[in-house]
Amino acid sequence: MHILLVEDEQDQRELVAGILEANEMKVTQADSVESAIVTLKNLVDKNTLPDVIFSDWKLGTLTGISLLEYVRNNSLNVGFVVATAYGSVKHAIEAIEKGADDYLSKPFQSQELLLAISKANTAKSLKAQNQSLEKQLTEQQNMVDLVGNAPCMQQVYERIKRVSNTNATVMISGESGTGKELAARALHQLSGRKNNSFIAINCGAIPESLAEAELFGAEKGAFTGAITQKIGKIEAAHQGTLFLDEIGELPILLQAKLLRFLQEGVITRLGSNDEIQVDARVIAATHRDIPSQISKQEFREDLYYRLNVVPLRMPSLKERPEDIPKLILHFTKKFENEYGSQSAKLSASTKKLLLDHNWPGNVRELSNKLERFVLLGDEQELIKDLTAPAMTEQANEDFEGFNIPDEGMNWDDFEKQVLQQALLKTKNNKTKAAKLLGMGYKQFLYRIEKFEL
Numbered sequence: 001m002h003i004l005l006v007e008d009e010q011d012q013r014e015l016v017a018g019i020l021e022a023n024e025m026k027v028t029q030a031d032s033v034e035s036a037i038v039t040l041k042n043l044v045d046k047n048t049l050p051d052v053i054f055s056d057w058k059l060g061t062l063t064g065i066s067l068l069e070y071v072r073n074n075s076l077n078v079g080f081v082v083a084t085a086y087g088s089v090k091h092a093i094e095a096i097e098k099g100a101d102d103y104l105s106k107p108f109q110s111q112e113l114l115l116a117i118s119k120a121n122t123a124k125s126l127k128a129q130n131q132s133l134e135k136q137l138t139e140q141q142n143m144v145d146l147v148g149n150a151p152c153m154q155q156v157y158e159r160i161k162r163v164s165n166t167n168a169t170v171m172i173s174g175e176s177g178t179g180k181e182l183a184a185r186a187l188h189q190l191s192g193r194k195n196n197s198f199i200a201i202n203c204g205a206i207p208e209s210l211a212e213a214e215l216f217g218a219e220k221g222a223f224t225g226a227i228t229q230k231i232g233k234i235e236a237a238h239q240g241t242l243f244l245d246e247i248g249e250l251p252i253l254l255q256a257k258l259l260r261f262l263q264e265g266v267i268t269r270l271g272s273n274d275e276i277q278v279d280a281r282v283i284a285a286t287h288r289d290i291p292s293q294i295s296k297q298e299f300r301e302d303l304y305y306r307l308n309v310v311p312l313r314m315p316s317l318k319e320r321p322e323d324i325p326k327l328i329l330h331f332t333k334k335f336e337n338e339y340g341s342q343s344a345k346l347s348a349s350t351k352k353l354l355l356d357h358n359w360p361g362n363v364r365e366l367s368n369k370l371e372r373f374v375l376l377g378d379e380q381e382l383i384k385d386l387t388a389p390a391m392t393e394q395a396n397e398d399f400e401g402f403n404i405p406d407e408g409m410n411w412d413d414f415e416k417q418v419l420q421q422a423l424l425k426t427k428n429n430k431t432k433a434a435k436l437l438g439m440g441y442k443q444f445l446y447r448i449e450k451f452e453l
């Protein structure tokens, strides 16, 4: 262990140095705050910082506090022990408040000295560990944009890091709003393909009749309306990443063609016989239970195994309530920046409501609620929203015989209930639910997002 010993009285300094050296410590001596700072600067340059500084309180006209301030202001990670005059508790308290790890009242026994030094050294090591963990976490967060440190999220980060730089196909599962697309983007960002395209396509959002041209491209005249040559999404992802969202919605015919691409790395544009080599890393995502789709013959088993080389499950928000405070902070700041407004502070009881909420719409729901709060600054509305009873299946059934009541009605509630019923009827299949209501998928998606369904 290396100690910087700062003491202006030579006898005292040599006495302490003797004890430390007898205990196999390396000692560098300084007789004033100024010379200690010069010594520290030299040691920083040589990258040989001491482990602990042991400094007297009174050093000429200055005190050990000036040295402590220098050390802490420059974020030098060293342990710090201050020796104060007998009975000067005030100084001891001040030293601890300013960031000393321990203090010793003079006169002290050599055992007390060694104990204080060892304590300060441990504190230094812990600080170094924390700093490196924090740095790792921040790097990770910056890299992937995903907020949350819960153990289940750490596993997600670990897996993303491990497979990002490979070409392995990843199948991301998880409830709606859990960050599946963010995870896919992270895989792309952390890969060697990051400077090429990330092409995302929602397999549920394209009408079946156009899906093949959308994915594989089409030659001019391949079908009515194909007035120019069309490059498909797969081809557009050449040398980059192709993100197939809602893969469970992909029509069965196209599943066979996708499988061929995954196996052979070639595609054929609609209306052409030429094979085109495409090098795209494929990431798929679904909130549906694909094995049960397989048993209903809605999804090809061989395609599933080809896609599910590396499964990545995004945890629901319910599984990681400890991340809610961090997410609240993240979204509040994000929307404050976006709208250039300062939101009102959330009261402790509202924070508790946010923590206790069930979050069926996961992080997306939390983000939407906080966006509204930042925009409107209406805490009461947020509370009302969080305490409104959840829609039950029974309530939906009651709704079937609905007539506009004489006293009028709330249009938003009405719309929300219709959307919920459509989702219930189609077991959350958004494409089918949109069809049921005669709406385009995007239009439907917009509305369910508006109501955080």
Ligand SMILES: Nc1ncnc2c1ncn2[C@@H]1O[C@H](COP(=O)(O)OP(=O)(O)OP(=O)(O)O)[C@@H](O)[C@H]1O
Pocket (backbone or CB within 6 Å): 145, 146, 147, 148, 174, 175, 176, 177, 178, 179, 180, 181, 182, 183, 245, 287, 363, 364, 367
């Ligand atoms: N861990 C997270 N940290 C920060 N933001 C998140 C996180 N998870 C989700 N979000 C945010 O929530 C919203 C929904 O995320 P995303 O679109 O990635 O979810 P998804 O699982 O793909 O949803 P869906 O299945 O409905 O498409 C986005 O605005 C995203 O930025």
